[in-house]
Amino acid sequence: MSDRRDALTKLFSAKGAKVDTNRGEAYYEALMNRMSARLQSLETSNLAMKSSIERALDAQGLTRRDFMKWASAMCAMLMLPSQFTPLVAQAATLMNRVPVIWIELQDCAGNSEAILRSDAPTIDELILDVLSLEFNETIMAAAGHQAEEHLEEAMKTFKGKYLCVVEGAVPIGAGREWCTIGAKGETFEEHLKRVAKDSAAVVAVGTCATFGGVPAASPNPTGAVGVQDVVRGKPIINIPACPANPANITGTILHFVLTGQIPELDHLNRPKFAFGYRIHDNCERRAHFDAGEFVEEWGDEGAKNNFCLYKMGCKGPMTFNNCSIVRYNEAVNWPIGSGHGCIGCSEPQFWDKYATERPLADSRIKAPTGGVEKSVDEFGLGLLTAAGIGIAIHAVASASAAKVESEEA
Amino acid sequence: MAYKKVKRMSLFMRINHWVVAICMVAAIATGLYIGHPYYQTLIADLAVDKYVMAWNRWIHFMAAIIFDVSSIVVAYLYFFSRFEKAYKKLIPNGENIKEFGDVLVNLMTLNRVKKFDSTHADSFNAVFFFIFHLMLLWMLLTGLQLYVHAFPHGESSIGAWWPTMLHLATDWTVWITGGTYMDVRISHHNTMYWIIAWVMFHIYYQVWRTLFWQEGDINIVVGGSKFVKEDKEKSN
Numbered sequence A: 001m002s003d004r005r006d007a008l009t010k011l012f013s014a015k016g017a018k019v020d021t022n023r024g025e026a027y028y029e030a031l032m033n034r035m036s037a038r039l040q041s042l043e044t045s046n047l048a049m050k051s052s053i054e055r056a057l058d059a060q061g062l063t064r065r066d067f068m069k070w071a072s073a074m075c076a077m078l079m080l081p082s083q084f085t086p087l088v089a090q091a092a093t094l095m096n097r098v099p100v101i102w103i104e105l106q107d108c109a110g111n112s113e114a115i116l117r118s119d120a121p122t123i124d125e126l127i128l129d130v131l132s133l134e135f136n137e138t139i140m141a142a143a144g145h146q147a148e149e150h151l152e153e154a155m156k157t158f159k160g161k162y163l164c165v166v167e168g169a170v171p172i173g174a175g176r177e178w179c180t181i182g183a184k185g186e187t188f189e190e191h192l193k194r195v196a197k198d199s200a201a202v203v204a205v206g207t208c209a210t211f212g213g214v215p216a217a218s219p220n221p222t223g224a225v226g227v228q229d230v231v232r233g234k235p236i237i238n239i240p241a242c243p244a245n246p247a248n249i250t251g252t253i254l255h256f257v258l259t260g261q262i263p264e265l266d267h268l269n270r271p272k273f274a275f276g277y278r279i280h281d282n283c284e285r286r287a288h289f290d291a292g293e294f295v296e297e298w299g300d301e302g303a304k305n306n307f308c309l310y311k312m313g314c315k316g317p318m319t320f321n322n323c324s325i326v327r328y329n330e331a332v333n334w335p336i337g338s339g340h341g342c343i344g345c346s347e348p349q350f351w352d353k354y355a356t357e358r359p360l361a362d363s364r365i366k367a368p369t370g371g372v373e374k375s376v377d378e379f380g381l382g383l384l385t386a387a388g389i390g391i392a393i394h395a396v397a398s399a400s401a402a403k404v405e406s407e408e409a
Numbered sequence B: 001m002a003y004k005k006v007k008r009m010s011l012f013m014r015i016n017h018w019v020v021a022i023c024m025v026a027a028i029a030t031g032l033y034i035g036h037p038y039y040q041t042l043i044a045d046l047a048v049d050k051y052v053m054a055w056n057r058w059i060h061f062m063a064a065i066i067f068d069v070s071s072i073v074v075a076y077l078y079f080f081s082r083f084e085k086a087y088k089k090l091i092p093n094g095e096n097i098k099e100f101g102d103v104l105v106n107l108m109t110l111n112r113v114k115k116f117d118s119t120h121a122d123s124f125n126a127v128f129f130f131i132f133h134l135m136l137l138w139m140l141l142t143g144l145q146l147y148v149h150a151f152p153h154g155e156s157s158i159g160a161w162w163p164t165m166l167h168l169a170t171d172w173t174v175w176i177t178g179g180t181y182m183d184v185r186i187s188h189h190n191t192m193y194w195i196i197a198w199v200m201f202h203i204y205y206q207v208w209r210t211l212f213w214q215e216g217d218i219n220i221v222v223g224g225s226k227f228v229k230e231d232k233e234k235s236n
């Protein structure tokens, strides 16, 4: 990876994902004042606003009460004391004042889809809908030169103020020229660098944009990497998962609206409020894990009894994300709840190393030296067989030809 | 012709050896279960009452802790043992390299050539055990890295210093093994096989020495001593 991204800081960076939630009154008072001032200035700013959350809520038949319930949950998620709820609500109504330029690179648009395609949108999703989206290839009407003009104009108007949201991996290897965008044939890398340059911060949404994701899976024909490997000198927030949870995207943008700053990040630049939890620790099947009750095969008695999915390849023990708490689609369900193990989609290299659908011991993984894929146990048994054969040969040779020290030497 | 008894391991060292051996068996049996639960929970009880995986993990961690403590003691003995200060045999000077070669030649020529003093622990022995202790240390570091994932909040029942210390001591294993937690786990699992291979050769070699050197080597780890021929004692 390009200059081994601050390798040294990383070495000693994982202070744990703890967010201090008790910093004393003085701290929260100052924070509240800062936030109020910021919201005030946003309110009076003449930045773009096309739609409003009030109208969007109305259209969906959601009440003010629903909205306030959502705001207090979001307040807790951002690990703020409850007196911040009104500010969070106010910030949500001002989300349309923060211009967003949303670009897509090597991806399936799954993150956009997760937000846009629900038949009963959640408030998280509605809020993302009313964002001041200045540019988004997937949903905008313009195309070709016209679209490029839009982009230029948005970047000029909101210079230094917009959030650059990136979905998709950046090909920088031999295959980068297969991916160009626009009439000028700009490569994805050039495109990203140009848009990121004048942004206030870059938000990498989804695992492709954060760590390369599926496009970067072995053998990675395009040399795909994440945004943080390409963009320098800008605050970068990673919101991985496949797709990223709309609640976490909203939370992060809301945090930016509230404070003008990015939230506390962990060693992989993921917001701690969202990625400070291990799936396994908050999983409803955990009692079955500890008991040793596992689903052995899809649809067996264990599956009917909601046993632990570890033997079906669940990687919850090595995956950090809040899906076991926040879940998806307004907390309706999440992968493990619906009977499939976690595939570790918010971790780097998840496609090659986590999503094997088997416990680690049985996963076929490339040896460090390359070559054939083997499971660790196959490799281990090979090693032990070789050792056994070596010992056997030596033993047989010794038995027939070795010199035994005699009594009178 | 007379044999002379030489003391090689103190009672404490022998106990340490067997504790390590038992822990090894326990760690392998439970580790393999953790990696791929290979037997079914056959107790018709509620999940809250039986802790088959939890016990396996408990035994694994207990074996690990005993291991860790014993390794620290062994590391101490490398330098300060009354018997054989192993580090002296690890320094790659001419004498040690020659001795290492001679012992290897002895093994390869099926004991037809024996040009070293087998009274004391030799260089080959020291290097062989050093490799083991390095592997054990690696298991310790990767194991503790896997373990610290259970403290994402940075707290533990004995305070925040514990996970903090574990992060400081073991986070580098993630980057060394390939950048993900899965790599650490793969390495932890793989290293187990190298350790088993090591144990296979270790047992074979001790028996082989006993059979062909005829100096009662196997007793070193039971009674604490072995025998060497008087005249040889003198000639060396």
Ligand code: HEM
Pocket: A317, A360, A361, B024, B027, B028, B030, B031, B032, B034, B035, B036, B057, B060, B061, B064, B065, B067, B068, B136, B139, B140, B141, B142, B143, B144, B146, B147, B185, B188, B189, B192, B195
């Ligand atoms: C020679 C000694 C050891 C052996 C042979 C051994 C073996 C194993 C094996 C085979 C696994 C399963 C890995 C997998 O496939 O997922 C495992 C897991 C693990 N080991 Fe060890 N191990 C040893 C020492 C240690 C030590 C010193 C620690 C330190 C605390 C440790 C902590 C762990 C942890 C935390 C796990 C993962 C358990 C889980 O996530 O539930 N191990 N070990």
Ligand code: SF4
Pocket: A279, A280, A281, A283, A284, A285, A286, A287, A289, A308, A309, A310, A314, A315, A316, A317, A336, A341, A342
């Ligand atoms: S289903 Fe996965 S996350 Fe849940 S307890 Fe089992 S292994 Fe852990």
